[in-house]
Amino acid sequence: MTGQDRACGGGTSGQDRARGGGTSGQNAGAPLRACGLVKTFGGRPAVRDVSFEVGAGETLAIVGESGSGKSTTARMLVGLLRPDRGQVLLDGDDLARLRGRALRARRRDLQMVFQDPLGSLDPAMRVGASIAEPLLLHTALDAAARRDRVADLLRRVGLRPEHADRLPRAFSGGQRQRIAIARAIACDPRVLICDEPVSALDVSTQAQILGLLAGLRETTGFGCVFISHDLAVVRLVADRIGVMRGGELVELGPAEQIYTDPRHEYTRELVAAVPSLTARRAARTPCTNPKEVDG
Numbered sequence: 001m002t003g004q005d006r007a008c009g010g011g012t013s014g015q016d017r018a019r020g021g022g023t024s025g026q027n028a029g030a031p032l033r034a035c036g037l038v039k040t041f042g043g044r045p046a047v048r049d050v051s052f053e054v055g056a057g058e059t060l061a062i063v064g065e066s067g068s069g070k071s072t073t074a075r076m077l078v079g080l081l082r083p084d085r086g087q088v089l090l091d092g093d094d095l096a097r098l099r100g101r102a103l104r105a106r107r108r109d110l111q112m113v114f115q116d117p118l119g120s121l122d123p124a125m126r127v128g129a130s131i132a133e134p135l136l137l138h139t140a141l142d143a144a145a146r147r148d149r150v151a152d153l154l155r156r157v158g159l160r161p162e163h164a165d166r167l168p169r170a171f172s173g174g175q176r177q178r179i180a181i182a183r184a185i186a187c188d189p190r191v192l193i194c195d196e197p198v199s200a201l202d203v204s205t206q207a208q209i210l211g212l213l214a215g216l217r218e219t220t221g222f223g224c225v226f227i228s229h230d231l232a233v234v235r236l237v238a239d240r241i242g243v244m245r246g247g248e249l250v251e252l253g254p255a256e257q258i259y260t261d262p263r264h265e266y267t268r269e270l271v272a273a274v275p276s277l278t279a280r281r282a283a284r285t286p287c288t289n290p291k292e293v294d295g
């Protein structure tokens, strides 16, 4: 599937329509737009002409099997990888064209949560200092104000202010992910990119972290790109779902439609592979609230 969606300057190919109306104007003023992103590694395409937008307070989930290009897309969104072609627009600003202070200011608005919080937290740094780092970089808060803000962030992610003095190794995997989330939201980003944020956690901890992200999104209004290989996980958080295969976004639509009426053959295969979803479809019980937890 090729082309741009209309968020990227005029709807040049009808990709929206081909995907079943996935970006049908519901996100007017969307803070984040990915426009025709392309990335090739050693001559092998990893991401082929991927376009989507994410509205304020909206969660767009991107699902697909291993190697389908999800993480490469995420890394282009936050500037860890430069696209071969295409643009990432944040409130209309093309991030590739910004430099220096202007770029740093926009980067503050686009934060990432990774699968492995140990990889994103410095093991030798107390968690309070880790959470305060972006505040030091991007705000003029003095030391006392930063301490207050860190205490508030720890509370907001379900931890206690006194946890600021501990090292990451003193925490469980779920708690470490809470710390990584606190750091990511420290400067009130416009958009949070979450790359498999619960894949390394057990099922009950997964549900807690998903609930935390949903609650934070509601109170702060950030848009969220939630990347996962697991349609059952995505069900708990997604407003819309994009399905990637072989570097292409083969389908993009409202979560309810993806689960109850998938249009692309590959999406149908993915949905069929999740037993609880298949049972719901067989029972002809439409999923009226895709964020509702099954069972």
Ligand SMILES: Nc1ncnc2c1ncn2[C@@H]1O[C@H](COP(=O)(O)OP(=O)(O)OP(=O)(O)O)[C@@H](O)[C@H]1O
Pocket (backbone or CB within 6 Å): 041, 042, 045, 046, 064, 065, 066, 067, 068, 069, 070, 071, 072, 073, 229
């Ligand atoms: N730095 C890199 N150098 C070379 N090839 C890469 C690099 N990063 C990704 N790839 C390749 O690009 C393709 C897409 O990888 P990507 O990690 O984006 O997929 P994914 O859907 O996130 O899969 P997974 O869930 O396994 O991470 C794969 O074929 C992968 O091997």
